[in-house]
Amino acid sequence: MTGNEHPIGVFDSGVGGLSVLREIRAVLPHENLLYVADSGHLPYGNKPAEYIEQRALTVGRFLLSRGAKAIVVACNTATAAAITVMRAEFRVPVIGMEPGLKPAVALSKSLVVGVLATEGTLKSAKFRDLVGRTTEKVEVIAQACPGWVEQVERGDLGSPATRDLVRRYTEPALERGADTLVLGCTHYPFLAGLIADVAGPDVHIVETGSAVARHLRRRLEADGLLTRRMAPGVELFWSSGPAEVAGRSLAVLWPGVHRVRPLPAGFAAGD
CATH class of the missing domain: 3.40.50.1860 (Rossmann fold)
Known part of the structure; x- marks a missing residue:
């Protein structure tokens, strides 16, 4: 071969x-x-x-x-x-x-971007460096989403429990004015439909696969x-x-x- x-x-x-x-x-x-x-x-x-x-x-x-x-x-x-x-x-x-922060910043009109990711990603030096390289005047809201990975692992993509978890960790960034959300974990695209339901049609959702x-x-x-x-x-x-x-x-x-x-x-x- x-x-x-x-x-x-x-x-x-x-x-x-x-x-x-x-x-x-x-x-x-x-x-x-x-x-x-x-x-x-x-x-x-x-x-x-x-x-x-x-x-x-x-x-x-x-x-x-x-x-x-x-x-x-x-x-x-x-x-x-x-x-x-x-x-x-x-x-x-x-x-x-790498979380798609650069395209998210380009899409954002409110200049507030939410990054939904695991605690490990958000605490990493690599993520801090990524945010530090963002020269535009934009607020980056880092939101850990405990429980999301486990729900995807179970294949539970639409139960009331999953919907509640998605709402719990999506709403804080929206309440602070985010008009663009970055999916910073490869499990999260499987929840993109639920995230969009919470965020509404005017919020961009960015994934990098x-x-x-x-x-x-x-x-x-x-x-x-x-x-x-x-x-x-x-x-x-x-x-x-x-x-x-x-x-x-x-x-x-x-x-x-x-x-x-x-x-x-x-x-x-x-x-």
């Missing part, structure tokens, strides 16, 4: 990264994709950065062992904690996530790594948590999944 026929590896703390995987599939229909849900260590958002870094390195090594020609860290928290060390260790392109997918395509093209196959690509899935639990969530978020493989013990265990 030549280098450009190898698969692309994608991982997240759970199933949220499927929001990025679907964008990758849309722009790279012929590539084979590997996806790891590190559900046995979910959520990343409330864990120490050092722990997340070790999990990211471990999952990255697994993807490389499966022949990945590039790795997408489809998790904002893991990107903030581990992208630098992953790029230093791995000899393949490593693409990460499509931008990451386009960036990945450009990088693969520049490095001569795009597949030459014309057949549709396939997806393979692993989970470090109970495979049957991940399978139920995947059935909701990625219809057509037939099998979720358990991550091998050497990669699934905590560090």
